[in-house]
Amino acid sequence: MAPAGGSGPKRGILQRLDQGEVVIGDSSFLITLEKRGYVKAGLWTPEAVVEHPDAVRQLHMEFLRAGSNVMQTFTFSASEDNMDSKWEEVNAAACDLAREVAGKGDALVAGGVCQSSMYKYHRDEARIKKLFRLQLEVFARKNVDFLIAEYFEHVEEAVWAVEVLKELSKPVAVTMCIGPEGDMHGVTPGGCAVQLAKAGADIIGVNCRFGPRTSLQTLLLMKQGLRAAGLSPHLMVQPLGFHTPDCGKGGFVDLPEYPFGLEPRVATRWDIQKYAREAYNLGVRYIGGCCGFEPYHIRAISEELAPERGFLPPASEKHESWGSALNMHTKPWIRARARREYWENLLPASGRPFCPSLSRPDV
Amino acid sequence: MAPAGGSGPKRGILQRLDQGEVVIGDSSFLITLEKRGYVKAGLWTPEAVVEHPDAVRQLHMEFLRAGSNVMQTFTFSASEDNMDSKWEEVNAAACDLAREVAGKGDALVAGGVCQSSMYKYHRDEARIKKLFRLQLEVFARKNVDFLIAEYFEHVEEAVWAVEVLKELSKPVAVTMCIGPEGDMHGVTPGGCAVQLAKAGADIIGVNCRFGPRTSLQTLLLMKQGLRAAGLSPHLMVQPLGFHTPDCGKGGFVDLPEYPFGLEPRVATRWDIQKYAREAYNLGVRYIGGCCGFEPYHIRAISEELAPERGFLPPASEKHESWGSALNMHTKPWIRARARREYWENLLPASGRPFCPSLSRPDV
Amino acid sequence: MAPAGGSGPKRGILQRLDQGEVVIGDSSFLITLEKRGYVKAGLWTPEAVVEHPDAVRQLHMEFLRAGSNVMQTFTFSASEDNMDSKWEEVNAAACDLAREVAGKGDALVAGGVCQSSMYKYHRDEARIKKLFRLQLEVFARKNVDFLIAEYFEHVEEAVWAVEVLKELSKPVAVTMCIGPEGDMHGVTPGGCAVQLAKAGADIIGVNCRFGPRTSLQTLLLMKQGLRAAGLSPHLMVQPLGFHTPDCGKGGFVDLPEYPFGLEPRVATRWDIQKYAREAYNLGVRYIGGCCGFEPYHIRAISEELAPERGFLPPASEKHESWGSALNMHTKPWIRARARREYWENLLPASGRPFCPSLSRPDV
């Protein structure tokens, strides 16, 4: 099955959300490409778009096949303060790659900016806005479909980003990387959301730093804050693909396992189906992922919400709902796993009896 | 750094092993491409080589960059009994993809066959040998560098495979998917290894079904059996990238988490460095991985054995030894993780306090 | 060492607390005697005081030796609504046993009442007060040193109990079995404490239902509420000897392990030393335990606070601080455990790899 309206110009992000449609985001580029050998952990910059465009294109393709409706430009941290002179070439190449793949399916291109590394040393509005504006000029030239400002720890800087991005007259989404305790200056999630809505953001939410469950708790607080202020922007969530019930205010970077020992925390596809359903029930319509979220996790969102959307993504040709393809297995006890109840109730073992279940943030 | 001798014809697999060099294998295609959206779990066949060659090529590239010296044709289960008429096209295309990527680095092409699905119903030597011979004809035409017969539960069928593959006068490697308890007819690992060596296999070992630690236990038993029989073929190990201390004779397929809930069992890169060192110390020189082993796991083998080999793989440009790139991080407590002792001693938490550490095989 | 003032009449509970002394409570009778074979789980009544007085006397003795300054009469649930005609005999016998043992050391006798089983069906102040008054008459006749009203889920009923107990002109302590979420009608811990102080209770706190850590969180909230109201009664804490980070509002009775599978949750003596220190630092001076708290746990409180109190309890003749008696062991690696750092940092394994770390309340 495929979404209606293959021909004609694509419908915009707000057109979709205003009609109550689910928009599926994409996910983890940095962590995924680090494991594939194209990104350096610790540095976390996206020079792969120019060094190894095939690897980046392939990952975009996998998200597209998994059902993503958004190809976010792989421009995380690609501003002048992190990448020196290379920044412009990287932004431009990232736009081209995203556009190329978006053209092969029902996906929009989103130009992405994130928090500066400067803010924490100099709360210099003019300089920081200039960094955003430089990236924005590339996005304007490449004519992206909408903009995302993501991964902000401080609502003040997020507001600055929104103010800049609004200059282009394209829809603006903004997500903070905060948990239920709020931003680094103590602004509550509800307070952050209200400030961002007042700054003009069309879509508001959280991304990264916390696992699915914690992120939805934060989003609920945002929603309550917005409602109390009489505001109702669209909501967006792009959590980690890791379980992090034990992290503190700073999120997963403070866990001792970050970034090279997070494997046991990776969510299963079934965990993600549950998350997608809960996000939907909470009223979120822009649902994606961040670090640790792999293509099959995006497919799990697409499959969980297929009844509402009316179609499955291309990658579901290679997957059957709730593991039902296992009924072709030769062993009867494996065929017995070809059902929803089995996977929904599985409590997967770690195979690591000498390791604990939880860690203490190492701050 | 790069291996010496970039020009001139590549040195063959036995030339390398005979000189005591480490040969790094490649790893998980089926499980990895399932997560990327190109393989169907339950079916586990490699039609992606014709349907989505870019995705397969990209994965080959990632293993090459990570240091693999072998591009194994993605022909698992691609014999006539599993793939009907498509089998020949798939085998041919897989050879071309492997050769194309192997040409970009210091890697050989290995044509791969695996156990038939027929054996367990009909121990019909003539029919089964014919299946192997058909695949072999493609490998001959495509002129692969050597051959691998892998994933055999029954030593008898593995012997048949070796006998057929030897017809081509290329080196033959053979691996069984058994654990310390031996094959499904009760032949011990040592007994299996001796039979395979007598059948003419040049390289003998295990692959799949069991995690690194268990696989090395099996290999030790094979080595002891071979030594007792006065035989000394080269040894090879390609274990799962999952921890499976709790599996029984049948291996990970019998664990309740197979195949859609294995995430918490995925090995870290540090687990794999430890495995690589232990394999090396055991005298194994062909060291790779199987299901669950991703490109960064192969890179971990390359990095662990870099002192012996004298060079690092290309993907190590994007990785620094023992996480040392973290010393660029802005947070001091994360910089403190930029050292070997930290990662070597980390006991990573699962983030899943409601889940157990071990499962009981579900047979 | 022994506390000063062996001769002369004993100093009263308030005399001690007013001077800032630590008073060590006693602990688990029901759960401990259930394991010894004298109490029936599910029924949880103290008929053992008449049926098996030796067993009850022995447990009192163990607490006394461990350092308890209070022999609480074993009269839990021994009111007319639970024990029919037997109630009076049980209350009287319990007083005699407590007095007999208290006479052998520096301990006071506390007459104890707990919530009625009637309240949840009939909030009938007169009838419930009558139940308390009947027990009080026995305590008056037996001339206990002070009174404890404990294990109240509803602050209203606790207030009634305090009002009745105050009629006797003896000091009154009162503890609720609530967690940080407050009582069953939603009154916060601070709110409960203020009501109880206003009703005239001299000592206020929590007992049972929650582990040491959670109980101290509740007590902190009580303290803050009292302080905000300008009140400063003495504080008291008698938590479970079980770890219960996973319980909900109802406490440990809702955990699936209650009451016959709680073993893996039992606190070590080191956990209890930590608890005693934290309680002390929070300003609590009446420190004891409840279900699951065994004599050696009480000894751990006595040992942790020995520097402040200036003496060790009799049972410390059979224990050396921080396991130092292990330095007599013949095995050097066991001698190496004879030190504080070892036990303070131990993360004890459960020996149960197929079990999870946490449960979900089963309500």
Next chain:
Amino acid sequence: MAPAGGSGPKRGILQRLDQGEVVIGDSSFLITLEKRGYVKAGLWTPEAVVEHPDAVRQLHMEFLRAGSNVMQTFTFSASEDNMDSKWEEVNAAACDLAREVAGKGDALVAGGVCQSSMYKYHRDEARIKKLFRLQLEVFARKNVDFLIAEYFEHVEEAVWAVEVLKELSKPVAVTMCIGPEGDMHGVTPGGCAVQLAKAGADIIGVNCRFGPRTSLQTLLLMKQGLRAAGLSPHLMVQPLGFHTPDCGKGGFVDLPEYPFGLEPRVATRWDIQKYAREAYNLGVRYIGGCCGFEPYHIRAISEELAPERGFLPPASEKHESWGSALNMHTKPWIRARARREYWENLLPASGRPFCPSLSRPDV
């Protein structure tokens, strides 16, 4: 219900076992009395029999009520080499206490000796036999019903003990504290059992050092060894009340949690019912416990084997089969736990998410 034959002289241990009756042993004195405040860990000697006879008598009573048919004298380590001049008084007093309590029910008195502390330094048969003989003289004078030599790491010393104890013409039981790997000189369990049977022991088995499951594995090996040698003494098992799947050859003393952090490993009553059934099915008829085994664990053996024996122990008046007394609880979700399936399938959580499931022996 009570066992038949209350009047008349008690039937002897061999009379019972020869008729296929189940004999229930007693259990943990040292560890249990350490927690009650009467034994010093590290020293592990039984001077409490003279210092605090009430405490020892009470524990005997609890085991009797729980169904023990044997009151073993609390004389562990009470030989001349450990207790100097006190040894004789302790042995005599222990006999009197055991006899006093045995007289209140259907229990026999067993005089107990254990391995010397001398053996590991001087394998001096004469001196060591003399130690045993001195204790034996007290047992002779006090006319115990039979003898137990227990806790031997070296079969040679156990044989010496049997040879001495046989001098008294009373039945002799002997247990070693070994696991499946055998004794400290490498004699297999089967080999040990054969030597002990040939030395004249009437009852042979294992005690202490390993949990129920491991102890039964050892016993199976003993049984196989005996059978192969054509011998068939009675079998006896008295394991730890702790789960120790992770201990090595030396048993639980080598685990990092020994002796002050073993709490999370304590078996539930349901674990013990399972153990009792498995022991029975293995053909063992003398079934008891050792360190960590508390009175309610002995009761669990009595309850599990009540169908075979035809009666329940006195302490079952305070316990209903499989938790059925919970059906009187006021909360419906707790009443729902009043059934066998619930407790049999419970996987109890540790409440310790920061702790691992298993430890590595610390040797």
